Amino acid sequence: MNNTTEIFVNGLWRDNPVFRQILGLCITLAITNRVVNGVTMGVAVFFVLVASSFIVSVIGEYVPRRVRIPVYMLIIATFVTLVYMFLRAYFTGLSQALGAYVGLIITNCIILGRLESFSSENGPWESVVDAAGISAGFAAALIAMSVVRELLGFGTLFGINVLGSGWTPWVSMILAPGGFLVLGLLVWIERSISPVEEG
Amino acid sequence: MNWLKESLNDLSDFTAGRPYLGYATEVVDTIEAIIFAPTERSQERPFLRDFIDVKRYMALVVIGIVPATLASIYFYGWRALAMILVSYVAGGIAEVGFTLARKEEITEGFLVTGILFPLILPPTTPLWIVAVGIIVGVILGKEVFGGTGYNIFNPALVGRVFLTVTFPVAMSSNWVEPLTGGWAGLTKYGIDTVTSATPLGQFANEGTLVGLKEVFLGTIPGSLGESSALLLIIGGLFLIVTKIADWRIPLSYLGSVMAFSYLGTFLWPNQVAPPVFQLLAGGLLFGALFMATDPVTAPTTKGAKWVYGLFLGVMTVSIRAFSGYPEGVMFSILLINMFSPLMDDMVMTHRYGPVQKPYK
Numbered sequence: 001m002n003n004t005t006e007i008f009v010n011g012l013w014r015d016n017p018v019f020r021q022i023l024g025l026c027i028t029l030a031i032t033n034r035v036v037n038g039v040t041m042g043v044a045v046f047f048v049l050v051a052s053s054f055i056v057s058v059i060g061e062y063v064p065r066r067v068r069i070p071v072y073m074l075i076i077a078t079f080v081t082l083v084y085m086f087l088r089a090y091f092t093g094l095s096q097a098l099g100a101y102v103g104l105i106i107t108n109c110i111i112l113g114r115l116e117s118f119s120s121e122n123g124p125w126e127s128v129v130d131a132a133g134i135s136a137g138f139a140a141a142l143i144a145m146s147v148v149r150e151l152l153g154f155g156t157l158f159g160i161n162v163l164g165s166g167w168t169p170w171v172s173m174i175l176a177p178g179g180f181l182v183l184g185l186l187v188w189i190e191r192s193i194s195p196v197e198e199g
Numbered sequence: 200m201n202w203l204k205e206s207l208n209d210l211s212d213f214t215a216g217r218p219y220l221g222y223a224t225e226v227v228d229t230i231e232a233i234i235f236a237p238t239e240r241s242q243e244r245p246f247l248r249d250f251i252d253v254k255r256y257m258a259l260v261v262i263g264i265v266p267a268t269l270a271s272i273y274f275y276g277w278r279a280l281a282m283i284l285v286s287y288v289a290g291g292i293a294e295v296g297f298t299l300a301r302k303e304e305i306t307e308g309f310l311v312t313g314i315l316f317p318l319i320l321p322p323t324t325p326l327w328i329v330a331v332g333i334i335v336g337v338i339l340g341k342e343v344f345g346g347t348g349y350n351i352f353n354p355a356l357v358g359r360v361f362l363t364v365t366f367p368v369a370m371s372s373n374w375v376e377p378l379t380g381g382w383a384g385l386t387k388y389g390i391d392t393v394t395s396a397t398p399l400g401q402f403a404n405e406g407t408l409v410g411l412k413e414v415f416l417g418t419i420p421g422s423l424g425e426s427s428a429l430l431l432i433i434g435g436l437f438l439i440v441t442k443i444a445d446w447r448i449p450l451s452y453l454g455s456v457m458a459f460s461y462l463g464t465f466l467w468p469n470q471v472a473p474p475v476f477q478l479l480a481g482g483l484l485f486g487a488l489f490m491a492t493d494p495v496t497a498p499t500t501k502g503a504k505w506v507y508g509l510f511l512g513v514m515t516v517s518i519r520a521f522s523g524y525p526e527g528v529m530f531s532i533l534l535i536n537m538f539s540p541l542m543d544d545m546v547m548t549h550r551y552g553p554v555q556k557p558y559k
Contacts, residue, residue, distance in 0.1 A: 090233070168328075174367040181339070 004129050011069070017110045018141035018183075024110040028142060029179040035158050038146035040087070040094050042073040042139025044102060048079040049111050053119040053131035060120040073106065074117045080105045101192025110138060128166050141186070149173045150183050203441060207231050233258050238329070253347065254307040256443060256494075261310055262488060263438040266430035268316060271423040274377035275322040278389035279423050282317040282329050290316070293337040297346065308347035308495075312336065315489060316355040317484060318424025319529070321371040323388065329365055332358040337377040351498050352536050356529050364530070365473035371524075374400070394433035395420045402472050403525040414479040425485040434486030447504040452487040453478060455512025463516055470520040483515065486528035496536045502549075503542035510535050529552040 031037040041193045052075045063071050082101045086094040095102065105111065114134055119127040150156060153174035155167030172178045206548065209230065241256055245457025257531040271279040294309045318335050318422050341350040363370050378384045378394050397420050398409040417427025425431070438444035456477055463471030477483065491497060498507050511531050518527025 082263055143376070168366060168369070170365045171367055172361065184343075 003126075007126060007129045007134075008133035011130055011135075012137040012140065014191070015134070016132055016137040016141060018138060018197070019187050021113075023113060024108050024138060027104065028145065029106060029176065029183065030173070031098055031101050032142055032146040032179060032182075033153060033174040034097070035143065035146045036094065037097055038098075038142035039139070040091070040098065041162050042135070042142050043100065044083045044087070045082040045105060045108070045111070045138055047083060047109060048076060048105055049114060049135045050128055050131040051079045052076050052111065054124055056115045056119040057124045057127035060066065061158070065155070068116075068120070070199040072112060076115075078107050105167055107156055115165075126147060145179070145182050148186075149178055153178065167173050201272040201554060202376050204235060207234070234262075237464055241260075248460075257310045259441055259443045260438065260489070261314060261444070263434040264311075264314055264352060264424070266423075266434045267424040267485070268314065269320075269426065270417060270427045270430050271318060273285055273383050273385060274372065274417065275375070276378070276384035276389045276428060279317070279322065279384075280387075281316055281326060282320065282324065282423065285326045285329045286317045286333045287313040290333035290337045297338070301346070303346065306347040308341075309337065312341075312354045315424075316358055319355065319359050319422050319485065321373055322375055322377075322423050324362075324369060328362060328369055331365075332362040333359045334358075348495055351531055351540075353493050356490060356533050360533060367499045368446060376420055377418055377426060379418050397421050397525065399472070399519060402476075402480075402520075406469060408472065408476055409480070415475065417441040419439055421479075422482060422485075422495040425482045428479040428484050431484040431488060432447045435484070438488065438492070443499075444456065444488065445504060447498060447501060448492050448508050449487045451505045451508025452491055452511045452515075453483070453508075455509045456483060456484070456515055457512075459512055459516040463520060467520065470518070470523070472518065477516065477519070481526045482528040486515075486532055487511075490528075490532050496539060498539040498543045498546075500543050500546040503539065504548040506546075507535060507539060510538070 011017075014196060018025070018028050027041060031041050034167065052072070055075050056072060060068075083093075083105070085104060087098070114131060118130050120175070122130070147157065151163065152170040155161060155163035156167060161167075170178070205228065207230065211224070211227045214220050214227050233516065268279075268283070288311060290313050295305060296307045316336060317329055317472030321330070321426035336354045336356075338359070340352050340357030341347065344350045344445065371393065373394050375390045377388065378387065378488050384390075396404065400413055401409060402406050409419055415428045415530060417429065419426055435444065439446045439449070457474045460471055460474045460477045464473050471477075472480070487508075489509070498504055514534060515527045518524060519531055524530070
């Protein structure tokens with residue numbers, strides 16, 4: 001496994017932001033009651049993280065250490081605003097379903113954490129690969145959660161009925177308790193597959 | 200416990216010399232085996248005078264719940280038995296799966312959860328919902344904490360609360376009138392759904408009180424095993440006399456409900472039902488005698504048991520009177536379960552001074 005693949009797989013699985021680092025939970029719990037929301041949010045975070053990682057890795061060494069956080073925020077906010085306006089213009093329904101959570105990507109600790117710990121210290125290529133891996137891991141987690149929740153809560157996937165009309169909706173799955181339960185169970189499964197090495 | 204053992208011994212001596220009693224000898228021996236086997240005592244300190252273990256403990260609780268179980272079949276037909284069987288099979292598979300995966304011994308703790316769980320469900324609950332509930336109860340209520348003896352919450356109530364928030368329609372609006380008179384449910388499989396309201400539901404929505412006699416005997420709509428106060432008291436007294444359930448918890452829980460509903464009826468007569476009605480209606484007796492006394496989730500010190508019951512009573516009366524749910528026993532027991540270790544800790548600190556923690 002060469003360096004590039006290793007960085008990508010690290011983000012996708014071994015350092016998975018949701019299951020392993022337990023970051024970005026506000027968004028994860030709030031929007032995963034439908035698969036389409038999960039996919040949209042995954043794509044949005046992918047775009048924001050990859051773009052801002054690239055910029056930070058290029059300009060990182062010229063930014064004075066004391067003001068780096070405001071600078072990072074400004075860069076992230078720029079891309080989040082682009083995503084927000086794009087969704088508002090072309091996918092109005094989705095934008096309304098996601099509500100404030102698109103704007104809240106700005107304060108998502110996954111993004112700031114990656115910029116601070118990886119992109120500011122590595123070259124552009126590694127940073128982009130790392131950002132892609134981390135956001136692919138985030139998207140995978142969102143999709144895994146929303147598949148379980150939408151399937152049980154509505155009996156549908158992407159809004160298409162898959163479990164038949166006789167399906168009794170599991171109401172708690174589309175509400176907050178279902179989010180917490182499914183997240184906990186998935187973290188449990190993920191850690192049973194590859195246990196955390198206690199440091 | 201000794202009187203029970205002695206009388207069983209006498210009975211066994213009596214039957215042994217009389218072959219014309221036929222199977223009676225075996226029946227007596229079986230009862231003795233259920234209650235008193237195995238006979239090994241503890242090999243490690245502290246040495247116990249009685250050799251009670253999880254299996255014997257659970258067997259006695261199951262005996263204590265038998266009257267209410269038989270009543271549920273009488274009131275609601277053989278479907279009640281089907282619900283219990285589904286609960287045992289589905290929950291048993293989850294339990295055995297976990298013990299095998301963890302390479303542990305199979306414990307008998309599930310025997311109690313498996314029968315208590317269907318008894319706190321509405322009689323019309325679809326069988327697949329029973330299965331979902333018991334599996335969630337076993338896994339999320341017990342196994343995630345490490346199995347029997349490690350759980351913070353009562354597993355049967357975890358399953359019940361999951362079903363309450365997941366299937367609100369099936370769980371809170373399909374109550375039926377029980378069958379009474381003659382053979383009642385003994386000749387039927389189930390009841391045709393005629394929806395009706397529980398006594399607590401009627402009080403919460405219409406402000407009407409059901410007669411105390413009906414509530415005491417159990418000829419009222421309610422969960423499978425909770426309707427007959429009389430039979431629950433009989434089973435509960437059995438547990439208290441055999442010292443399986445500590446008498447302090449039911450006494451302080453029921454006393455606290457009586458006291459606070461007595462106060463409450465003066466202050467908010469439209470919201471708080473009168474004390475005796477509160478005592479007999481709904482799941483209070485079932486919860487106080489069979490759920491709150493669960494040795495794993497209840498406090499272990501005597502002082503904490505009194506406090507535990509007091510808080511349970513306050514919560515139950517408050518939820519019944521001021522929340523959207525007419526019944527609050529399930530929520531109160533789960534909420535106060537969380538505080539039992541804290542209550543124990545406070546009693547120990549008060550008694551013996553600050554305890555040196557085993558961890559840093």
